[in-house]
Amino acid sequence: MTQEPAQNAPDDDIARAFAALRGEVSLTRAALEGLTAARERIPDYSVTLSQIAKELADAASGIERLEQSPAARLSPASLTTAIVKASVDARAEDRALLSDARDTLSRSIGRIDGIVHRGQAADRQWQRVWRAAAGGAIGGMLLMAVVPGAIARNLPASWHVPEWMAARTMGLGQKQAGQRMVATAPDN
Numbered sequence: 001m002t003q004e005p006a007q008n009a010p011d012d013d014i015a016r017a018f019a020a021l022r023g024e025v026s027l028t029r030a031a032l033e034g035l036t037a038a039r040e041r042i043p044d045y046s047v048t049l050s051q052i053a054k055e056l057a058d059a060a061s062g063i064e065r066l067e068q069s070p071a072a073r074l075s076p077a078s079l080t081t082a083i084v085k086a087s088v089d090a091r092a093e094d095r096a097l098l099s100d101a102r103d104t105l106s107r108s109i110g111r112i113d114g115i116v117h118r119g120q121a122a123d124r125q126w127q128r129v130w131r132a133a134a135g136g137a138i139g140g141m142l143l144m145a146v147v148p149g150a151i152a153r154n155l156p157a158s159w160h161v162p163e164w165m166a167a168r169t170m171g172l173g174q175k176q177a178g179q180r181m182v183a184t185a186p187d188n
Contacts, residue, residue, distance in 0.1 A: 066072055071079060152161040160174070167177040
């Protein structure tokens with residue numbers, strides 16, 4: 001009896017070891033199957049990674065171009081000097097453009113002023129013509145009122161020019177005009 005339990009003990013240990021091994025193998029198999037399934041579910045990032053690689057290469061070439069540019073090699077003081085010089089040049093161009101625009105505007109204003117002055121001169125000329133015509137008419141009336149009388153008084157009395165003028169003015173004959181003038185004359 002003592003031997004039988006000893007014989008059964010190694011069989012039980014082996015059976016337990018095989019059972020444990022079987023459990024571990026099944027766990028390992030389940031883990032491998034899970035990893036394979038997980039690998040199949042992983043998305044394909046190769047397109048995205050190639051785009052990222054291309055963009056990184058573009059950025060690297062851009063950085064390299066920036067590093068090669070003359071502005072990147074300048075010190076802050078020389079860069080400031082270059083910026084100031086560029087702004088002075090730009091303002092000089094603007095100043096020249098403004099000067100040209102000012103000159104063009106001045107010429108245009110001069111032309112407009114000339115047109116306005118010509119129009120005003122024409123208006124003033126018409127005003128002068130009307131004033132001269134009115135002055136001439138008034139002067140002519142005054143001359144016609146004064147000069148014939150002065151001439152008539154300076155002509156010989158035998159010509160009877162004043163009497164003739166009075167008769168014509170009154171629209172009567174000389175005798176009737178003279179009688180009427182004597183009748184209406186104030187007593188001196």
